[in-house]
Amino acid sequence: MHFRSLRFKLTLWYVLILGILLISFSTLLYLTLSKSLHRDVDNKLRSLADLVASESSSPSSKFGFGNIDQTLEASMNLKPMGKFIQVLDESGKIGRRSENMKDIQLPISLQTLKNASHGIITFETHRALGNTPLRIITYPVKENHQVTRIIQIASSLEDVEDALNKLLIILIISVPSALLAASLGGQFLANKALKPVDRIAQTARMITSKNLNQRIQPLKVKDEISRLIETFNEMISRLDQSFNQIKQFTADASHELKTPLTILKGEVEVALRKKRSDSEYTQILESNLEEINRMSKIVDDLLWLSKADIGEIRLHKEQINLTKIIQELTEQMSLLAQPKKIHIQTTNHQEEIHILGDALRIRELFLNLIDNGIKYTEEGGQINIHLLKETSLQVKGPLFPMDKKEMRFAKVVVSDTGIGISNEDREKIFNRFYRVDKARSRGQGGSGLGLSICKWIAEAHQGEIFVESELGKGSSFIVKLPLHE
Ligand code: ADP
Numbered sequence: 007m008h009f010r011s012l013r014f015k016l017t018l019w020y021v022l023i024l025g026i027l028l029i030s031f032s033t034l035l036y037l038t039l040s041k042s043l044h045r046d047v048d049n050k051l052r053s054l055a056d057l058v059a060s061e062s063s064s065p066s067s068k069f070g071f072g073n074i075d076q077t078l079e080a081s082m083n084l085k086p087m088g089k090f091i092q093v094l095d096e097s098g099k100i101g102r103r104s105e106n107m108k109d110i111q112l113p114i115s116l117q118t119l120k121n122a123s124h125g126i127i128t129f130e131t132h133r134a135l136g137n138t139p140l141r142i143i144t145y146p147v148k149e150n151h152q153v154t155r156i157i158q159i160a161s162s163l164e165d166v167e168d169a170l171n172k173l174l175i176i177l178i179i180s181v182p183s184a185l186l187a188a189s190l191g192g193q194f195l196a197n198k199a200l201k202p203v204d205r206i207a208q209t210a211r212m213i214t215s216k217n218l219n220q221r222i223q224p225l226k227v228k229d230e231i232s233r234l235i236e237t238f239n240e241m242i243s244r245l246d247q248s249f250n251q252i253k254q255f256t257a258d259a260s261h262e263l264k265t266p267l268t269i270l271k272g273e274v275e276v277a278l279r280k281k282r283s284d285s286e287y288t289q290i291l292e293s294n295l296e297e298i299n300r301m302s303k304i305v306d307d308l309l310w311l312s313k314a315d316i317g318e319i320r321l322h323k324e325q326i327n328l329t330k331i332i333q334e335l336t337e338q339m340s341l342l343a344q345p346k347k348i349h350i351q352t353t354n355h356q357e358e359i360h361i362l363g364d365a366l367r368i369r370e371l372f373l374n375l376i377d378n379g380i381k382y383t384e385e386g387g388q389i390n391i392h393l394l395k396e397t398s399l400q401v402k403g404p405l406f407p408m409d410k411k412e413m414r415f416a417k418v419v420v421s422d423t424g425i426g427i428s429n430e431d432r433e434k435i436f437n438r439f440y441r442v443d444k445a446r447s448r449g450q451g452g453s454g455l456g457l458s459i460c461k462w463i464a465e466a467h468q469g470e471i472f473v474e475s476e477l478g479k480g481s482s483f484i485v486k487l488p489l490h491e
Contacts, residue, residue, distance in 0.1 A: 043166040096152075098114060199231070267301070304453045314459075326361060332352065368487075375420040383422045392418070
């Protein structure tokens with residue numbers, strides 16, 4: 007496993023946290039148990055000392071000066087197993103001792119003796135006597151406010167220490183074993199959880215522009231990894247779509263240029279077959295020029311769009327009078343519409359509407375729309391340009407869908423009484439080179455790029471463009487641009 011891998015890091019964190027928890031828990035357990043066991047010993051020593059003291063001071067006591075064990079048994083029916091008892095006089099001189107002590111004497115320090123002479127009980131742990139640690143209570147017995155005897159009772163701490171040592175050994179063995187097991191388990195879990203990530207990486211490595219149709223197998227469970235896979239698959243889909251668009255665009259662009267070139271070639275070849283009159287040459291050259299103009303329009307439009315794509319088209323935005331621009335355009339385009347006897351009129355243009363925009367581009371946008379209106383409307387038709395102000399609520403952003411603000415727009419509706427656009431074509435006509443009727447568009451000198459340019463200009467002005475249309479009745483192109491007031 008690589009040290010920098012996520013697997014390693016996850017396992018390490020897991021083991022580290024578990025380690026800290028287990029060690030804290032074990033320390034707490036050990037300390038609590040040790041304290042409780044020692045307290046138990048002290049409590050027992052204290053109760054026994056109380057008993058011995060009260061029994062030895064009672065006038066009816068059978069507590070004599072014989073064998074202390076027998077005395078205890080006889081007087082209190084008590085067998086203080088594992089306890090060593092020793093009685094001292096007030097000066098610290100050792101008197102009677104329990105039999106089990108044989109020759110051993112319980113030690114008493116000067117300080118303890120001093121405490122006892124002041125009536126203070128002292129607990130001490132001694133390790134000096136053999137290997138057995140002893141807990142000793144030094145208990146002064148008072149009679150008439152005077153310390154008359156000192157009782158010392160010792161209890162072996164062997165059992166307590168044995169129990170604690172056993173616990174320590176169990177903990178020392180079990181904590182590292184648990185950590186080892188946890189690290190193996192953690193590795194297994196991390197491996198299992200991250201396996202799909204490897205699959206994603208593998209698929210991603212295999213994907214090139216040639217096989218963008220490949221997808222990562224989705225997981226059955228819906229978790230973070232499955233969301234990652236979904237997102238990744240969506241990304242590949244978008245890439246696939248973009249690549250297909252580029253391919254389509256290249257094919258369309260070459261096709262668009264090929265048609266006028268083929269016509270040009272054909273015309274020149276026919277012209278060269280035999281000698282022609284001057285007027286025939288002029289006619290052929292005029293037709294050639296028409297094709298050349300068409301090609302240069304396509305190339306110009308393509309260049310413009312590719313510049314727009316890479317952000318090279320700079321807009322020179324200033325406050326412009328939209329009413330005036332459209333008025334001027336209407337007058338100019340009316341001349342162009344005359345041969346087809348199409349009448350262009352404007353409505354609702356009393357008010358001056360200002361927007362922040364690039365005058366040249368805005369002119370181009372509406373010129374394209376009116377030009378299309380003329381191209382796709384039969385003789386004697388009508389084009390109407392309606393201009394108005396509109397207020398609409400706009401969602402501020404995807405993060406705040408409830409947060410809406412009022413936006414004021416200039417709305418321009420360019421309607422015609424032309425051939426109309428079917429429902430399925432309505433979205434597509436804004437795509438590059440898309441034309442409903444190629445022959446008709448070509449015949450009108452169209453390149454299929456006009457509306458994509460219009461869309462780009464509208465969006466570059468934070469506006470939008472869409473179409474409403476009924477086949478055979480006419481179309482209305484609606485442009486909304488933010489007002490500048
Ligand atoms: P073109 O140069 O072919 O006119 P556009 O991008 O301007 O290219 O338009 C794309 C297609 O949308 C046109 O070929 C035509 O089929 C359709 N179209 C555009 N404007 C209109 C309109 N006013 N009425 C009907 N169809 C239209």
